[in-house]
Amino acid sequence: MKKFVKYIVYAFAILILCFIGLMVLAGLMFGDSRGCGKDSEAAEYARSVSQERLAKLYKDMEIYYLNSEGEFDDIYLQSNQDIPIEFRDLEVVRISPGRNHIMVEGCFDNYMYMYFRGISTKEEKEIILSYGEFEVINEKLWPK
Incomplete structure (x- = not known):
C-alpha cells in the first residue's frame, strides 16, 4: 500500500511539473514580444x-x-x-x-x-x- 501511495504522489508531481512546463511554453509562444508596458x-x-x-x-x-x-x-x-x-x-x-x-x-x-x-x-x-x-x-x- 505504501508503494501505491508513493507512485500516486510521483505521478501527481509529474503532472504538476508538466502543467507548469506547458504554461511556460504557452507564455513563450503566445506572450507579447513587443510589449504594451511603460518601458516598451x-x-x-x-x-x-x-x-x-x-x-x-x-x-x-x-x-x-x-x-x-x-x-x-x-x-x-x-x-x-x-x-x-x-x-x-x-x-x-x-x-x-x-x-x-x-x-x-x-x-x-x-x-x-x-x-x-x-x-x-x-x-x-x-x-x-x-x-x-x-x-x-x-x-x-x-x-x-
Whole structure:
C-alpha cells in the first residue's frame, strides 16, 4: 500500500511539473514580444512624438471625427488600404477617428492607446497614452 501511495504522489508531481512546463511554453509562444508596458518600444515611440506633431494630430483627428458622421471606420496602418496623408508618418496599428483613439500597439490580451479627449465635448483638449493590463496607467502626452 505504501508503494501505491508513493507512485500516486510521483505521478501527481509529474503532472504538476508538466502543467507548469506547458504554461511556460504557452507564455513563450503566445506572450507579447513587443510589449504594451511603460518601458516598451511602443510607449517610447508615443512619448517621442513632438508636441507640434501631437497638436497637428489632434486637429486631424478632430476633423476626421467631425466628418465621420458617427461612423466607426478604422484605418489599419499595417494593411494595404489607403491611408490618409495626415496619418502616413505614424508607426501605429490602427486609427479610429469615430472613437477618438489610436491603437499604438496591440498585445496578447492588452493594448496601448492614445485617447483624444475633448473632441466634441467640453473636456480639456488633450492626448492621453493609456496602457496596462491589471492596472491601467494614463499618461498625458499633449499638451505638456
